[in-house]
Amino acid sequence: MLGIPLKYNLRHLVVRWVATVMTALGIALPTGVFCAVLALNKGLETALKQTGRPDTVVFLRKNALSETNSSVSREDATKIEALSDVAREGDRSVASREVIVLLNLPRIGGGGNSNVAIRGTTARGRALRPEVQLVEGQWPGDGLSEVVVARGIANRFENCQLGSRLPLGKRDWRVVGIFDAGATAYGSEIWGDAETLAGAFLRDAWSAVWVKAKPSEVKSAEQWIAAGKLKPSMTGPDEPAEELLQVKEDDDMKSLNLVEESLVSESALELLKAPKKITEIATLEAMTEVDYFRKQTELGSPIAGIGSFIALVMAVGAAFAVMNTMYAAIASRSREIAVLRAIGYPRRAVMASFLVESVILALVGGLLGALASLAVNGISTGTTNFATFSELTFAFRVTPEVLGKGCMFGGFLGVLGGLLPAYRASRTPILQAMRAI
Amino acid sequence: MNLAGLLVRNLTRNRRRTMLTLLSLASSVFLVANLEAALIHLERLPRRVGGEERLIVHGKASLRDRLPRSYLDRIRNVPEVTAAVPLMWFGGIYKRLAPENRFAQYGIEAASLRAVIPELEPIDPATRSAAPQLFEEFAADRSGALAGIELFEKFGWKLGDRIMLSSILYPVDLGFTLRCSYDAGSGMDSRAFYFHWEYLEESLGNPGFVNGVMVRGESPQALPDIIDRIDGMFANSATETHTETETALRAGFIQMLGNLQFLVNAIGTAVGFAMLMVSANTMAMAARERTSEIAVMKAIGFAPSKLLQLLLSEAAVLGFLGSLLGMLCAAGLAPLMELMLAHTNVGPLFAGYRVGAEIALMLIPAGIAIALLAAILPVWNVIRRPILTAIAHGV
Numbered sequence: 109m110l111g112i113p114l115k116y117n118l119r120h121l122v123v124r125w126v127a128t129v130m131t132a133l134g135i136a137l138p139t140g141v142f143c144a145v146l147a148l149n150k151g152l153e154t155a156l157k158q159t160g161r162p163d164t165v166v167f168l169r170k171n172a173l174s175e176t177n178s179s180v181s182r183e184d185a186t187k188i189e190a191l192s193d194v195a196r197e198g199d200r201s202v203a204s205r206e207v208i209v210l211l212n213l214p215r216i217g218g219g220g221n222s223n224v225a226i227r228g229t230t231a232r233g234r235a236l237r238p239e240v241q242l243v244e245g246q247w248p249g250d251g252l253s254e255v256v257v258a259r260g261i262a263n264r265f266e267n268c269q270l271g272s273r274l275p276l277g278k279r280d281w282r283v284v285g286i287f288d289a290g291a292t293a294y295g296s297e298i299w300g301d302a303e304t305l306a307g308a309f310l311r312d313a314w315s316a317v318w319v320k321a322k323p324s325e326v327k328s329a330e331q332w333i334a335a336g337k338l339k340p341s342m343t344g345p346d347e348p349a350e351e352l353l354q355v356k357e358d359d360d361m362k363s364l365n366l367v368e369e370s371l372v373s374e375s376a377l378e379l380l381k382a383p384k385k386i387t388e389i390a391t392l393e394a395m396t397e398v399d400y401f402r403k404q405t406e407l408g409s410p411i412a413g414i415g416s417f418i419a420l421v422m423a424v425g426a427a428f429a430v431m432n433t434m435y436a437a438i439a440s441r442s443r444e445i446a447v448l449r450a451i452g453y454p455r456r457a458v459m460a461s462f463l464v465e466s467v468i469l470a471l472v473g474g475l476l477g478a479l480a481s482l483a484v485n486g487i488s489t490g491t492t493n494f495a496t497f498s499e500l501t502f503a504f505r506v507t508p509e510v511l512g513k514g515c516m517f518g519g520f521l522g523v524l525g526g527l528l529p530a531y532r533a534s535r536t537p538i539l540q541a542m543r544a545i
Numbered sequence: 546m547n548l549a550g551l552l553v554r555n556l557t558r559n560r561r562r563t564m565l566t567l568l569s570l571a572s573s574v575f576l577v578a579n580l581e582a583a584l585i586h587l588e589r590l591p592r593r594v595g596g597e598e599r600l601i602v603h604g605k606a607s608l609r610d611r612l613p614r615s616y617l618d619r620i621r622n623v624p625e626v627t628a629a630v631p632l633m634w635f636g637g638i639y640k641r642l643a644p645e646n647r648f649a650q651y652g653i654e655a656a657s658l659r660a661v662i663p664e665l666e667p668i669d670p671a672t673r674s675a676a677p678q679l680f681e682e683f684a685a686d687r688s689g690a691l692a693g694i695e696l697f698e699k700f701g702w703k704l705g706d707r708i709m710l711s712s713i714l715y716p717v718d719l720g721f722t723l724r725c726s727y728d729a730g731s732g733m734d735s736r737a738f739y740f741h742w743e744y745l746e747e748s749l750g751n752p753g754f755v756n757g758v759m760v761r762g763e764s765p766q767a768l769p770d771i772i773d774r775i776d777g778m779f780a781n782s783a784t785e786t787h788t789e790t791e792t793a794l795r796a797g798f799i800q801m802l803g804n805l806q807f808l809v810n811a812i813g814t815a816v817g818f819a820m821l822m823v824s825a826n827t828m829a830m831a832a833r834e835r836t837s838e839i840a841v842m843k844a845i846g847f848a849p850s851k852l853l854q855l856l857l858s859e860a861a862v863l864g865f866l867g868s869l870l871g872m873l874c875a876a877g878l879a880p881l882m883e884l885m886l887a888h889t890n891v892g893p894l895f896a897g898y899r900v901g902a903e904i905a906l907m908l909i910p911a912g913i914a915i916a917l918l919a920a921i922l923p924v925w926n927v928i929r930r931p932i933l934t935a936i937a938h939g940v
Contacts, residue, residue, distance in 0.1 A: 130826035137819040141812065169716055176609065177636065177713050210607035212787075212797075220800025223607055276606065278783065309606075310783060391716050413889055418576060418812055422819065425572035429823045432565040436830045492801040497609075499801075 111457050112448060117465035124437065131433040132473035135518050138422035139477025143506060143514040144484050145415030150510060151291070151502035152491075156404050159292035160397030162371035163195075163321040164236055165379045170393040174404065174496040175208040176225065179313040180392065187386045188317045193375040195320040202320040204233030207306045210498055211276055211298070213265045222490065224261055225498040226276065226298045228305030236318055240294050245270055245285030248301050253308070255300040256285035260488055260501035268298070277308035293401050296490065296501040318397070324374035332377060370398045404495035423521055430525025434466050438533045445533055446541035459534035466526025467519050474518015478511045548855060555859055559831075566827040567867045570916070573820045574871025574908055579882065580809045581907070582875070582900040587799050590894060598765055599661065601632075601794050602775055603757040605785040608634075611754035612784055620758050623774050625767040628660035632757040633742045637710030637719070639700075645888050648696055650710065652742035655684035655691075661761045662729075670697040670704060670726035679704070683724035687744050690721035693735035694728045695896070717748045736893065760788075802891070817915060824919035828860050832927040839927055840935030849928050856924040857917060864916025868909040875900040 121128045167188050172178035180188075182205075188194075189201040196202065207228040212221050227233075234240060234247070248254035255276075257268045262283075267273065273280040281300065289295035306314070332338045372380070376396055383392040395403075438445070445458055485506040493500035556563050602620060604610020614631075621629045633652030640646050659665055659680075667680035673694070683689040690708060702708070704723050711718040721740055729735045742755070762771050772788045779786045789797075799805075832839075839852060876899070883898040927935075 126829060127826055130822045130829070134819055134822040134826070137815050137822075141815055171638070171711055171713055171716075173642075173713050210609050212607045221797055222801045278781070278785070418580070421572055421576040422816060425569045425576075425819065425823070428565045428569035428572070429819075429826065432562055432569070432823075432827060432830075435561060435565070 112453055112461040114464065117461060117468060120437065120441070121465065121469060127433050127436065128469060128472075131429060131469055132476060134429040135426050135470050135473025135521055136477035136480060138419060138426045138521070139474045139514050139518045140480045141415075141422055141477075142419040142517050143478050143481030143510055144504065145419050146510045146513055147481060147484060147504040147506045148415060148502075150505040150507060152500070154291040154505060155293050155295070155500060155502040156401045156493075159294065159401040160399075162326050162396055162398055163323070163373040163376050164397035165319050165321055165376050165394050166397060166400050167317045167319070167383070167392050167394050168315075168400075170383070170391055172393070175206070175316045176210060176496045176498065178315050180205075180315070180317050181313050184386055184392060185314050185317045188319065188382070188392075191319075191379060191382050191385070193322050193378040193382070195322045202232060202236070204230045204236055204302070204318045205314045206230070206233055206302055206316055206318060207309070207311050208315040209276075209305060209309050209311075211274075213267065216264055216266055222265075222492060223498040224265060224298060225296065225496060226255070226300060226305065227294075228300050228302035230302050233302070233318060234299075236320055237289075237294060239292055240287050240289045240299075242285050243288045245283075248284055248299070248304075250301055251304055252301065253279050253281045253304065254284045255281045255298050256287050257283055257298050258295045258501070259286055259288050260295045260490070260503075261298060261499070262286050263488070264490060264501065274298070277305075279308065291503065291505075293404075293493075293500065296493075296499050319379065321373055321376040321379050324376075326371050326373045328369055328371050330369065332372065332374075337374070337377065370396070370402060372396050372398075404493060419517075423517070427521050427524040430466060430470060430521060431529060433469070434462065434526050434529035435532070437465070438462065438529050438536075441533075442536050442541040445536045446538045449536065449538050450542070455534040458536075459530045462530035462533045463523065463526045466530065467522035470518045470520075470522025470525070471515060474515045474521070477518060478514035481510070481514065482506050548851075548858070551855060552858055552862065555831075555835075555855075556862060559834075562827065562830065563863070566823065566863055567870055569823045570820055570864065570867025570912060571871035571874060573816045573823075574868045574912055575875045575878075577813050577816050578872055578875035578900050578904050578908055580812060581904050582879070582898070583895070584805060584809050585901075585904070586898055587802075587805065587894065590795060590799065598761060598768075599791045600760040600762065600768060600771060600775075600788050601757055601791055602760060602786050602788045605787045608756070610784065611756065612758070612786065614753040614755055616779065616784075616786070617755060617758055619778060620760060620775055623771060623778070625763045625771055626760055627763055628657055628761045630654055630657040630661045630759050631742055631755040632759055633745055634714060634756045635710065635712050635719075635740075635745065636714040637712050637738075639708070639710055644892055647893065648736055648738055649893070650738040650740065652745045653739050654742060655680075658739065661759050664729050665727045666729070667691070667725050668694065668728050670694055670702070673728070676725070679725035686722060686724050687741055688720060688722055689724035689741065691725045691727060691739040692723060693737050694726050695735045696738060697723075697726050699736075715745070715749055717745070719745065719748060736896065759791075799894070817911075820912070820915050821919050824860065824864065824916045825923065827863070828856075828916075828920040829923035831859070832856065832923045836927055836930065836935050840930065840932045843928075844932050844936075852928050853924060856928075857920055860916045860920030860924075861913050864913040865909065867916070868912025871912075872900070872905045872908060875904075 166175070167180055167184075168175065168178040169180060185205050189203045194201045194203060209226045209228075210223045211226055213224050214221050242256065243259065245256065248256060255274060262268045262270070267275070268283060270283055270286055272283050274283060287299070302314075327335065329338065380394045380396070383394055386392060448458060449455070484504040486503050488501060488503040490499045490501045492498070602612070602616070604612060617629060617631050620626060630653050635650040635652060637650050638646070639648070667676055668674060669676040669679060680691070683691045692702065696702065702723055704725075706723045708721045708723060709718060710721065727735065746752070760771065760775070762768050768790065775788045776786055842852060843849065879898055879900045883895055886892050886895040886898065
């Protein structure tokens with residue numbers, strides 16, 4: 109079957125250019141907002157989901173959910189470092205005992221205060237996170253009241269620039285360096301020396317102990333189950349979150365929280381089972397670095413959900429506008445449609461033709477909107493991560509995927525708005541329409 | 546036929562177009578109304594909790610700091626302080642970790658609680674009548690709990706029920722017995738869960754700290770002096786304090802969400818432009834259709850100003866009806882929105898969320914203005930066309 113030539117639709121769109129432009133812009137705006145929301149999600153996701161390596165394991169207090177809530181006694185920290193699955197360099201374990209404190213800091217240029225996480229870490233801790241690169245100045249000296257600040261925080265908070273003094277605990281800390289942590293969650297932190305910070309804040313316990321597992325094979329949790337290394341357990345209604353796979357190790361009832369698709373190395377898997385070896389009643393919990401940050405997305409920011417709601421409501425409004433334009437287009441062309449039908453084009457062809465016209469119109473709008481959203485690409489902003497109760501800096505990321513989804517969103521609006529008018533066009537009564545002026 | 550009659554006829558001549566335009570405008574107004582209402586709700590939230598007379602003392606670095614227990618007695622001796630109650634955060638998970646199960650929990654001292662928060666009226670959750678004796682029961686039971694009436698309703702609790710909470714802040718799971726409820730009145734916070742701080746202290750081995758102290762002053766005027774005295778007293782100590790009104794503390798919480806004002810304004814502008822496009826398109830279609838008709842009207846003596854008035858009123862009516870519809874939807878669906886938001890992290894912030902008349906007063910005129918703005922160009926184009934070309938155009 110021969111369809112109505114596409115040129116017919118294109119020419120009409122050009123002839124009625126005022127209506128075309130208005131409608132396309134009407135679609136471009138919701139598409140732009142939709143893309144911005146996707147870009148925001150992408151940014152948040154990148155910050156939390158792409159942080160971490162499958163062979164780095166963090167030990168926290170059980171149920172603590174995040175380092176800010178956690179505490180690990182000095183005694184337990186020693187036992188963790190002695191575990192046989194921890195990698196060694198010479199005769200020392202590759203482990204970092206760290207402390208996290210929150211500091212309420214004013215944003216630059218008003219906008220109130222927010223909590224920023226300050227991590228007391230060690231040289232080994234820095235080596236565990238190679239994505240964290242010093243871009244200016246130097247690392248804090250051991251035992252000195254010095255800190256380095258992530259670039260995203262330095263740009264957005266007072267007293268965080270190179271050379272400024274950060275009032276923290278009882279003393280002022282000198283900002284001696286700025287670091288870049290790519291798009292990872294570490295890019296929202298301030299780093300200092302672990303012992304010095306613990307002393308300044310009178311902490312008698314660590315917040316967490318980070319270790320590197322011995323080199324070994326890396327597979328996803330799913331593949332480890334397939335390989336018989338893990339057994340999934342039944343997920344009951346009281347499990348913490350649906351996305352988490354409750355993995356049973358061996359035959360006893362202790363379970364590990366692993367995200368199904370995330371990677372974990374074989375010796376890291378052994379470390380995940382280690383907490384009960386350390387204390388009789390397991391008061392500790394181990395997670396891979398990947399899962400630790402991943403889990404925070406579930407508690408993450410509500411901004412993404414609110415953004416989707418906004419895009420949805422705008423889309424509804426735009427779909428009505430498309431309908432309006434298409435009905436008008438069809439009303440003014442009823443004679444042409446009758447002629448098309450008279451020379452033998454079936455109803456299906458008329459319907460398809462108008463639907464295609466509506467989709468082309470919407471795609472133009474969608475493309476415009478998607479391109480407009482590039483304006484927010486790379487803009488960095490922050491929100492509170494509800495899991496750690498501290499600032500999470502992220503950048504809008506308009507990726508090709510986001511642009512593609514935006515165009516699809518526009519096209520979908522075209523289908524939504526074009527369906528009823530196109531059906532109506534296909535039902536045009538031939539004789540009356542030809543007689544009508 | 547008078548002008549109004551013509552207006553109605555014009556609007557109803559293409560009912561489908563009028564309806565679609567109205568729906569499109571209404572959905573935009575619905576969105577902006579909700580955004581503005583949310584912003585206003587959040588801005589007022591801190592003040593609504595009766596927090597102007599109370600101060601919160603907490604650690605200088607952040608709310609997570611621990612203050613030595615001795616601070617409590619020292620704060621009580623500060624001049625013009627009438628009462629002070631210790632606060633401990635617990636961060637308890639009820640049933641399972643989910644936003645809808647979240648509520649605030651505070652370890653407090655029963656003896657001083659009501660002196661600091663007098664609007665906290667003990668009631669029997671079953672009858673909702675005042676029940677001071679139940680508060681005594683709560684005070685007497687070490688593992689007793691006092692929970693807001695909204696929590697009783699939400700979770701279907703009854704007095705005497707055992708509630709298990711596992712803390713994310715401390716390595717303990719504690720069981721509590723519900724002994725009393727309270728109603729803090731309309732707009733106040735009746736969703737908090739209070740328990741005895743000694744109970745938590747003991748389970749932790751009496752470490753001897755508090756997270757904060759809530760203070761009541763002799764008068765609101767005395768508060769600035771009290772703030773200076775308290776923070777001055779602990780300045781240069783191992784644990785410095787930061788004292789602020791409850792209002793300021795809550796406002797700070799909301800600021801942590803990010804720059805909401807900017808977000809709402811940016812989206813509002815985008816939506817406003819979308820509305821402009823939609824109405825301009827509709828008016829252009831309407832005006833084009835009537836090119837010859839308007840020429841005829843001009844020919845038979847209608848003054849252009851009269852025609853301008855007619856077409857612009859049509860746009861204004863469209864703008865008004867569309868905004869009204871959007872506002873009505875927003876106001877009507879507000880309880881549903883509250884319910885949907887309850888399942889998110891910010892749920893507790895949006896309790897009592899409504900879209901009020903003040904937003905209608907702002908948005909309906911804005912809707913009309915946008916529709917008028919959109920109509921000016923297409924209408925002008927049609928009216929200034931010479932009669933002959935316009936009539937010829939129609940044939």
